[in-house]
Amino acid sequence: MDPFKPPQDSPSPEQPPQPPGQGFGPQAPGPVPGPYAAPGPYTSPPVGPYGPYGPGMPGPYGMPQQSTSGLAVASMVSGIVCCLPPLGLALGLIALPQIKKKQQKGKGMAVAGIVLSSLATLLVVLGLVTGGLGEFWSGFKKGLDDAAAAQSPFSLKKGDCFRVEGKLETYTTDVDTVPCTRPHEGxxxxNFKLAGFDKWPGEDAIDKLAEDRCDRMNSAYALDTWAVPEDALVYYYIPSRQSWRAGDRSVTCAFATEEAPFTQSLRSDASTLDAHQLHFLRTMNPIDDVIAEEPDEDPDADLAANKAWARKMHQAVTSASTGLRGHTWSGTSAEPVEKLAGRLDAAAAKWQKLATAKDSDAYWEVYEDAxxxxxxDNESASRGALGLTDTLEDSSGESV
Structure with missing residues (x-):
């Protein structure tokens, strides 16, 4: 009998026979409504507060399923990983009697953990005896270090120093970060994001933006320009056409070299300099910026352009002298800085003559003196007193 289907009522002997066309027999055209309709074949048994089975009764599928021993699982995992083989062995030995006592599953895993851990323990002992373990561990550690150092160029952040295998490329998939005290190429x-483009703008357009922005970033990052090697390049990583499609808009700016690697950080900004050093560099650096703007054509070919540049030089030198005198210098730096300001005044007078030269001959007469x-040499003493780089080296490594 189906335990979930209530038995049909049987007519009692005293019950009178039903007339044709009534009741629930096969000849009946349909059930006759009554106050107590019989449950159909899909009617569930009554459900009480404990469900259809009552308190303490097993469910329709029998007893609850067996649980798996956590110690057995841990033993097998420890045996597979082999990092702590004695641990896997101990966990497996503890798990076996508990599995039997609690009627749990996992005996096979516990046995596997014991076997694997025993083998791993034996290998460790042999490694210690033969000395091979140290070599293995060194290689394993180096692999971990290399994996940790490998990064996408676009995950690099300001201040990171990195090595590059082979030649520097504007497109690359990974670089290795290293401490800046170790040799590094970059x-x-x-970093900055490219904006204002609805579609791939082309490498030339990105290059133009990157050159300008990265040049300014590099200048702000290394205010002590005398500490930057002459062969240091303004370098950048830009998106490729493929990475652009994936949403890449990042440009990473850097100093880089294809000659001798850098052996220390080139950073000299507000995070590394004191207030006096910052003021000195921000006052003097504009002179170098204007020097870099000297026209390509000489005064014989374009006197007007050269005279206009000489006027900018006069303004930059005069502003530097004023800026140095407008700051209160501490300690031993006050005297050399005051002398430097006086020499700048003398230089400004010469640049004024260049700016007012009547012809190219008059220009050339003053050019070298300016x-x-x-x-x-005029600047070295002030730099040394302030703790800045006081020797400027050329590409051969000799002082200039």
């Missing part, structure tokens, strides 16, 4: 000076008045 140092990140900042440059000599800005000799690095």
């Amino acid at each position: 140092e990140v000076t900042g 440059y000599d008045a800005l000799s690095t």
